[in-house]
Amino acid sequence: VIAAIAGGVGAARLLRGMVRVVPTGQLTAIVNTADDTVFHGLHVSPDLDTVTYTVAEAIDPVRGWGLAGETWRAMEHLNRFAAFGATTWFNLGDADLATHLFRTDRLRQGATLTEVSADIAAAFTLPLHLLPMSNDPVATMVMTPEGELPFQEYFVGRHHDIDVSGVRFEGIETATPAPGVIDAIEQAETVVICPSNPIVSIGPVIGVTGVRESLTKRRDDVIAVSPIIGGAALKGPADRMLRGLGLESSALGVARWYADFVGTLVIDTIDAALADGVRALGLRCIVTDTIMTTPERAAELSATILNAHA
Numbered sequence: 001v002i003a004a005i006a007g008g009v010g011a012a013r014l015l016r017g018m019v020r021v022v023p024t025g026q027l028t029a030i031v032n033t034a035d036d037t038v039f040h041g042l043h044v045s046p047d048l049d050t051v052t053y054t055v056a057e058a059i060d061p062v063r064g065w066g067l068a069g070e071t072w073r074a075m076e077h078l079n080r081f082a083a084f085g086a087t088t089w090f091n092l093g094d095a096d097l098a099t100h101l102f103r104t105d106r107l108r109q110g111a112t113l114t115e116v117s118a119d120i121a122a123a124f125t126l127p128l129h130l131l132p133m134s135n136d137p138v139a140t141m142v143m144t145p146e147g148e149l150p151f152q153e154y155f156v157g158r159h160h161d162i163d164v165s166g167v168r169f170e171g172i173e174t175a176t177p178a179p180g181v182i183d184a185i186e187q188a189e190t191v192v193i194c195p196s197n198p199i200v201s202i203g204p205v206i207g208v209t210g211v212r213e214s215l216t217k218r219r220d221d222v223i224a225v226s227p228i229i230g231g232a233a234l235k236g237p238a239d240r241m242l243r244g245l246g247l248e249s250s251a252l253g254v255a256r257w258y259a260d261f262v263g264t265l266v267i268d269t270i271d272a273a274l275a276d277g278v279r280a281l282g283l284r285c286i287v288t289d290t291i292m293t294t295p296e297r298a299a300e301l302s303a304t305i306l307n308a309h310a
């Protein structure tokens, strides 16, 4: 059994490969929910949906979020209400709306996010267990020169094109792990930390009560993939965020950030020169191609990760 700690696009691409090398039902993805928010009264869970749609081969390949072949009629009509305060900067496609209607309705009826996520995963016939990190609300808040912004206002509203000097996760102190999260970590042969933003994607999951401790106990069996390649993030603001928080934007910076609870770091061939520095921090280091241009490449990377630990 394998457990994976996941954020959005990078994690989703690795998981799409991992389901090709791990038998059905033997993989549990524990997904960040601190990006979750409410728009138009609908509960949006971007990372859960990005993982679901990607593993289901239903994701829009260009945007990296939302469904392929999407239409936007509801959003176009929403513009009529822009002058009356409707939120028009965050886009929910017509088909994506169905996921949001279902999730929101179920939550309002009293289902937990764990239950709804399992139903959505089943509806998309995902061959993995999809777990939110917590059923309690956690909200990433980003400190910028213009004050503190909720995560989606920073990421989508401001195109993450604004300096970040701090990050906090509202609600994290009291958030308990969703059912199955700690068990998955404790029982997995290998725990994989996906190549997601270490601060705002992996950070909240690690911050949920007990998660960091249970990883630290299994440190030898925890393998992380660096999301920083050649000093930069492939997608998103992870590199600028690390620097904004006074950390080094490199695979070595990631190694330092993860050293307490990660036993092995996978870094890209481009960063081969950093391997000795990673090892000097007391981590094992695997150097390989980590850029997942195709699902086949993601499957190869998954096999490398899992064999490294077998």
Ligand code: FO1
Binding pocket: 007, 008, 009, 035, 044, 045, 046, 047, 049, 050, 065, 066, 089, 090, 091, 092, 096, 152, 155, 156
């Ligand atoms: N990202 C955007 O850049 N613009 C959007 O309008 C947008 C809408 C959206 C709707 C549903 C969803 O699941 C994700 C969506 N995303 C959008 C992506 C997402 O908000 C971010 O990429 C993640 O939160 C960062 O991991």
